[in-house]
Amino acid sequence: MPKIEVNEKLFFSLLGEKCTAERLEEIFPTAKAELDEWDTSSGDPETRSIKVELNDTNRPDLWSTAGLARQLRIHRTGIIPEYDFLVPIGQSPKTAYSVKVEESVRKVRPYLAGFIARGPAITDAILRDLIQTQEKLAWNFGRKRKSISIGLYRPSIIKWPVHYRGADPETTAFVPLQETRRMTLNQILAEHPKGKEYASILQNEKIHPLLVDDAGCILSYPPIINSADLGAVLVGDTELFIEVTGTDYPSVALTASILACDLSDMGFSIENVDVSYPYDTPFGRSLVFPCYFQKKVQVGLPAIVKLLGVPVSMDKATDALQHMGSKTSSQGETISLSPPPYRNDFLHPVDVIEDVLIGIGLGNFSPEKPKDFTIGRLSPIEQFSRKTKLSLVGLGYQEMIYNYLGSKKDYIDRMGIDPSLVVKIQNPMSENYEYLRNSPLPGLLGTESISGKAPYPHRSFETGKVAIKKPDENYGIVTRQYLGFLNCHAQADYNESASHMASLMYYLCRDYSVRESEDSRFIRGRQAGIWYQGECVGVFGELNPAVLEGFGITMPAAGGEIDLDLLMQE
Amino acid sequence: MAKTLHPLEVKLLLKYDPSTDIDAQKVRDELGYREGQENQAFSWLQGKGLLDEVARISLTGYEITPLGRELAKNGTPEERIFRLLETEGPKTFPEMVQILQIEQKNIGSAFGLLSKEGVAGMNEKKQAFLKTGALLPAKTLVLGQLLERAAGHDSPLDEGALSRDEKAIIASVAKKRGAGDAPFRIVDRERVVYRLNGQSANVRNALVSLGMTGEELGALTQEMLEQGSWKNSSFRPYNIGVVPAKVIPGRKNPYVEFLESVKDKLASLGFEEFDGNMVETEFWNSDALFMPQFHAARDIHDVYYIEEPNKARFIEEPYLSRVATTHENGGDSGSRGWDYSFDREFTRRLILRSQGTVLSARQLPKAKVPGKYFGVVRCFRYDKVDATHLSDFYQTEGIVLGEDVNLRTLLGFLEMFAVEVAGAKEVKYVPGYFPFTEPSVEVHIKHPVLGWFELGGSGIFRPEVTRSLGIDVPVLAWGIGIDRMALMALGLNDLRELFSPDLQSVRLRRTTTRKS
Structure with missing residues (x-):
């Protein structure tokens, strides 16, 4: 969920309303936004910012000052702004600027969109906002620049048309931003901070994308870095060329539209850029941006009424959608919605219904008590586990609960077991949480290793999940409910555990038998397998002193573990 | 008193x-x-x-040693030699060693003493003999009496209770340290005098x-x-003000008790509990929930991958094909889909389940209509562990299936959870966002102690989710966060403490009682 900072002054001027924190809290939910931080007690109101968290990962248009203000403003006023620079797909008006795409980028990063913005001198607040939007869109919506990246330039120093072509990363070189020396593309990937950060996107590619002007000067190396010559934008500039490249054309086109609408809201006039391809794209071979590519979405009024649970009239529904920024037309009981140019999140009619809901206001819907009768119950294993626990508590045990992720040291080395028995995480965050446990015993022994000062005797148990490898199963790993128990005191021995086991089994009504077992975690000859209905369901005995030593325990211990899922079977 | x-x-x-x-x-x-x-x-x-202490008097006492007890029982060597010579006439040292079973050096020193006292002598045949009319020396006699007296008492002989002769004799044979070879050990004692x-x-x-x-x-x-x-008789009254001795009882874990109370509450509201595997596939964890495979939350840095085995052998049909088609073009769900090529290899990838909703997805194909289900299940997140984040933790989730459930019923359930589970006094709803529900609603509550906070997220499952899994009725999905309430109930402020391995701290932990 992206978090953004909006310049207080710019935001309120775009919103058309100056708000208190209370007022922001009240209106933010209509944009699924949350007020994260706003310190009004200090700082200069000209430069002060408001921190906002945006919850809807499908609404990248909200991740900017202008976009957030627009949503809130339309919701309040119901007035939808006109963006007449948008060109519908299929139309090709004449433009002063154009980009020629070459065949060589088709494989690596095939799509490009761009436009020119001209207007007032760019202020510090606007530039910061543009850079933030550029980053948030490329990172969150553009999958860390993989599917989308954005570049900003000064159009007046570029010799048009611009060419988007493939380049040999070994021989092509230029001076990137934040550098003073010429570097080859491969050098940039290996040495430049941005190159290192995004190098994986171009891994294994022989030809890399490059944006070059008609004089052969390099604009940028998408999606890595702009050139220091043509790719720098400063406060005070009055013209911008913005391009978006990527691998998913609707996302590339949407990103260009979002940026164009934002700049338009901030007083810039938008000029079109023509992009032509030598190959087919989902939108054709010749396109003019910013474009309107969205398709109309239909939803029936009965579906709205059914999902929302209240009678909603056609007028009320279309009015609500108007307040969410969408133009609609209706025929009979069907609403036809044209998504705003900066949105592409209407996948299903239910997405329109949610807009109706937010347009009306969630506060206008009252809760209704459920009518369907259903029987509630705990799962069989929960019930069986509780019965087990009751017996152990009666026998004087303290119930414990542990994390299920742990270290190789605790789960394998100290237990002295075969590492292949324990499920290993391929991408652990730390070696302390690298394995998924296969037994409750390491947890109980871990308790003993730090509880030497707690008055004895120690009797502890846990019922919980473990992961057991079962190569025959579809996943190769099954989850089981286990009981683990441990007695630790000067007289802890096999016989005590055997007595407790007998008592537990008696009250669980389980006829079990014990057989000699060979489990290295216990002392040979002082351990028993627990057999029930012809299956070994667990083991108990005196803990192997080597295990105790590994955990730093200097008190005798006896205990065991039982698969409660197996023991539960009647 | x-x-x-x-x-x-x-x-x-x-x-x-x-x-x-x-x-x-x-x-x-x-x-x-x-x-x-x-x-x-x-x-x-x-x-x-x-009672007051009025004086402390230092005293010397003589405690009989094991050797002393032995001598008291069998007699001193001098005495025994005297009696032997008295009854059986002259004897050589080897003969006396043989008869009395006393080491020769002790025979020697005892004879030396008798000889010094003038009661015994040695003849030309190297035989010891008693002089005519000789009596047992007074010193030997007194020592024998002292030994007898000391052996008959538990406490040492008090110096003050001895005669001058006795004092002199006992002092000559007693030692303060290393008294193993002496009949008496000198002990310093103190007599304390009290008065009421x-x-x-x-x-x-x-x-x-x-x-x-x-x-x-x-x-x-x-x-x-x-x-x-x-x-x-009558019974002696006891002092009931005495601090009672501590006992170590068998006990349930207070956090588990809290989790159980939530389960009981949900069962009482008509929900049936579900359960499932900790190890899941990308398919059930995310694909079945219509989260596109390129979704930001599905990054390698957000879920834990299993190293070995790393893939399920298969994904159940027809769900695999239906979900794949829905992702690609919406299938028959009425959606346009995500418009990308669904990766059937990636979907088999094994991971640790990252959200409880996976169980809801698993439940859908076998769910009853109407039906209500819940689970309180362990989930795993790629998070740095600190006071507010755990790498494994519990999520409480559930679903409601019904022909006529809708947004208002969803609000009805949220209100029920807020009041029944969380004890909230005020409830408010705001639009939320989850990839698998539309519309989505967050519920915020005013807790009597914690104040306003987000209790949970919910929504109506997207038709892309339900249709792919064979369900044609609306399904409400909800999840509530109970950790903050658990911390409050247990008087803790660090999530790690919920899973504390410290035995004594868990033994002493208790839950505050709350009416519900």
């Missing part, structure tokens, strides 16, 4: 008056207290301010008026009940 006195105190108070010096020996002799009991009585009475003080008179009077004698019954025994002997 009189009622709370121990019989040892009672008897002492009744026996002596403040003008009498009392010491341990006296009390043992006159009241028949066993060694140790008199000091218990002294210390309790001093503690109550009824003026305060004791009131207590004594109270005892008299209560008719207490110190002979009251202590513990009620099986024997007393069998014989009925309790009928003619």
